[in-house]
Amino acid sequence: MSVGFIGAGQLAFALARGFTAAGVLAAHKITASSPDTDLPTVSGLRKMGVNFTVSNKDTVKSSDVLFLAVKPPIIPFILEEVGPDIEPRHIVVSCAAGVTISSIEKKLSTFCPTPKVIRCMTNTPVIVREGATVYATGTHADVEDGKLLEQLMASVGFCTEVEEDLIDAVTGLSGSGPAYAFTALDALADGGVKMGLPRRLAVRLGAQALLGAAKMLLESEQHPGQLKDNVCSPGGATIHALHFLESGGFRSLLINAVEASCIRTRELQHLADQEEISPAAIKKTLLDKVKMESPSLSVASASKVSLFTSKSKKN
Amino acid sequence: RGAWPRVAMEASELWVGFVGAGRMAGGLVRGLLQAGKVPASNVLASAPSDKNLDAWRELGCRTTHCNLEVVHRSTLVFLATKPHILPGVLEEIRPAVGSHHIVVSLVAGVTIQTLQRLLPPWTKVLRIMPNLPCVVQAGAMVFSRGTNAGDGEAALLQSLLSSCGLCEEVPESYIDIHTGLSGSGVAYVYLFAEALAEGAVKMGMPGALASRIAAQTLLGAAKMLLETGEHPAKLRGDVCTPGGTTIYALHQLEKGALRATVMDAVEAATNRACDMAKN
Secondary structure (H helix, E strand, C coil): CCEEEECCCHHHHHHHHHHHHHCCCCHHHEEEECCCCCCHHHHHHHHHCCEEECCHHHHHHCCCEEEECCCHHHHHHHHHHHHHHCCCCCEEEECCCCCCHHHHHHHHHCCCCCCEEEEEECCHHHHHCCEEEEEEECCCCCHHHHHHHHHHHHCCEEEEECCHHHHHHHHHHHHCHHHHHHHHHHHHHHHHHHCCCCHHHHHHHHHHHHHHHHHHHHHCCCCHHHHHHHHCCCCCHHHHHHHHHHHCCHHHHHHHHHHHHHHHHHHHHHHHHHCEECHHHCCHHHHHHHHHHCCCCCHHHHHCEECCCCCCCCC | CCCCCCCCCCHHHCCEEEECCCHHHHHHHHHHHHCCCCCHHHEEEECCCHHHHHHHHHHCCEEECCHHHHHHHCCEEEECCCCCCHHHHHHHHHHHCCCCCEEEECCCCCCHHHHHHHCCCCCEEEEEECCHHHHHCCEEEEEEECCCCCHHHHHHHHHHHHHHEEEEECCCHHHHHHHHHHHCHHHHHHHHHHHHHHHHHHCCCCHHHHHHHHHHHHHHHHHHHHHHCCCHHHHHHHHCCCCCHHHHHHHHHHHCCHHHHHHHHHHHHHHHHHHHHHC
């Protein structure tokens, strides 16, 4: 099986690194493409032994499983460009936040009657094989196709199938989640430094504490509230600290964060469905490169492109 | 004095006295009588006026205005006066206190050390902190032993007072915490019940109905906690369907930092109890 990535940024790099480290795929069976060869991840991919090309079409031709690993506004350009090369054997996996299966299927169906589309939401820790991934299968993707993707993604962390309408919530929780954790770890380290620890040690200990706690929770039958209680000796240090967290509304801040991320994802999807996004929103250099690779994209159509089908979505 | 056997007494042989006959004492005696632990005729209570004593007589207890009489005629003596009255009362009854007596103080803020200082050195002293729902036999009580109180006395007290609710022996340092948690805690619950009902009234429910439902909700939730033994966080999670009403409401509570506020309340009451005990 060969895997291709349209896009050679953080996501492609993280997944390629994870798959190769897991031994589930050899580097030379992976192709990644991007018009922008200056990305730092491009040299990283090359070093891994991944086949790098500037031609998205080449990636499609040499892949069975095709990951769309570009930012959401770029998806329609990509689909327009590579649509003609999509064959029934391809499994198209979109990792773009807020981009629905039906929008992709509609776009591809002008080229291929029954495109196999799977929508997936993963996160950056796939790079260290501790990712959190969910996927939803499209109309023409079989159970085996889903299982194939699940096998791939399970090699780099946790992976499970969900209904598509939950994916925005997953984005809010585990998609953005690592950022919440990095913020917490930075602050914890500050706390350590304030109380006298060297920075490196503080970071190391903070990260290990969260890693260990997460591991305990995943391996335990107990409720996190119970695990918390187990750490809090009466009148001790921990309960004093927790009181501060509660006073600051720690819990509600986290709830707010997950909610905000989920709502924003939905907003972006809504915007994508409703509006026509001017190419001015996309880097000019990137657009030029895309046009170079795909002369079929006319200049006229490129000046004002609807993100998805020309039929406007009813709201 | 050494001739008295150190065994827990049979309830029917127990002569129980109350110095002070206020609400707390009344709650305890009701519990004892309801559970059939002690016949009412074995109970003697003293108070300065008849105001409180009428209710005791109605229960079938005997009453007096003389504190010394209570001590002379009882083996188990509950001290249930107001804190500022107690030193005077102890001075008064001290000559009559013997090594056969078991003295149990309900008086808030008065330490075992103080009690033992004001009573004869051989006295078996225990200190108890009950809470208001003892009155309906759903109380929460903790008690501690003094120097001369042994396993027999502790077991007797526990056995008698379990008739009024939860009764546990603890180190004396927990007593002030119990005040903050449960003594005063009852008031926090009343406040919460009131607020729940007000929320319902705002949304259109009549007040009386809302209040009854609020109370039953608290009762039911507490009962589930006690009977399932599950962690409250787990029970909370069980009620929260994804994207449902409960999680929306809980988010509001978290936004209001309810947890921290409650912790602050328990801390404030506990600290106040400690401060009052020092004075």
